[in-house]
Amino acid sequence: SAVISQKPSRDICQRGTSLTIQCQVDSQVTMMFWYRQQPGQSLTLIATANQGSEATYESGFVIDKFPISRPNLTFSTLTVSNMSPEDSSIYLCSVVGGASDTQYFGPGTRLTVL
Amino acid sequence: QKEVEQDPGPLSVPEGAIVSLNCTYSNSAFQYFMWYRQYSRKGPELLMYTYSSGNKEDGRFTAQVDKSSKYISLFIRDSQPSDSATYLCAMSQNDYKLSFGAGTTVTVRA
Numbered sequence: 610s611a612v613i614s615q616k617p618s619r620d621i622c623q624r625g626t627s628l629t630i631q632c633q634v635d636s637q638v639t640m641m642f643w644y645r646q647q648p649g650q651s652l653t654l655i656a657t658a659n660q661g662s663e664a665t666y667e668s669g670f671v672i673d674k675f676p677i678s679r680p681n682l683t684f685s686t687l688t689v690s691n692m693s694p695e696d697s698s699i700y701l702c703s704v705v706g707g708a709s710d711t712q713y714f715g716p717g718t719r720l721t722v723l
Numbered sequence: 724q725k726e727v728e729q730d731p732g733p734l735s736v737p738e739g740a741i742v743s744l745n746c747t748y749s750n751s752a753f754q755y756f757m758w759y760r761q762y763s764r765k766g767p768e769l770l771m772y773t774y775s776s777g778n779k780e781d782g783r784f785t786a787q788v789d790k791s792s793k794y795i796s797l798f799i800r801d802s803q804p805s806d807s808a809t810y811l812c813a814m815s816q817n818d819y820k821l822s823f824g825a826g827t828t829v830t831v832r833a
Binding site (some may be wrong): 610613640642644650651652653654657667701704705710711712713714715716717719 | 768
């Protein structure tokens with residue numbers, strides 16, 4: 610399976626600021642996704658990160674709040690903009706591709722907004 | 724109604740017992756079914772993946788899918804304390820976009 614890393618692993622931020630989360634994969638993958646896991650809840654898909662084009666957002670998520678980049682087949686970023694305490698969550702990237710069509714997750718970025 | 728329903732538990736069993744987990748779903752377009760294990764403060768780890776009705780076995784783990792009833796299960800035989808984690812069912816259509824259950828927290832007592 611692909612090895613996925615995320616930076617930062619955790620952060621504490623002030624409301625109104627923005628944080629960019631990086632996702633790096635050790636091999637080229639077909640698809641990359643960003644999920645959110647709010648405290649005590651399961652995972653919710655935010656968007657599909659498309660290589661070389663705009664991300665595809667799920668209902669309830671918008672580009673102005675969660676801009677996403679994917680400049681190549683191994684890297685993506687998610688920015689959480691103008692943060693509020695409600696954005697406190699674990700943000701995870703996932704990938705599909707390589708030798709199989711199963712989906713693997715990164716370790717997550719734990720974000721706390723004060 | 725949520726697309727994927729999963730009893731959050733918690734579930735506590737003695738070491739060596741069989742752990743039985745299940746999910747129901749409402750979207751008949753789901754074709755692919757997965758079980759993930761998530762340890763505290765870690766990302767989900769893929770345990771089982773299947774796309775057809777029936778059983779799939781991998782070591783101590785058996786995944787069962789019944790598409791006619793929209794019901795999936797995961798069985799863990801000879802459970803160990805190291806199996807203590809949250810187990811998430813997930814499913815998708817042919818677009819890789821996963822819909823997750825709430826997750827069931829399992830504790831295996833030594």
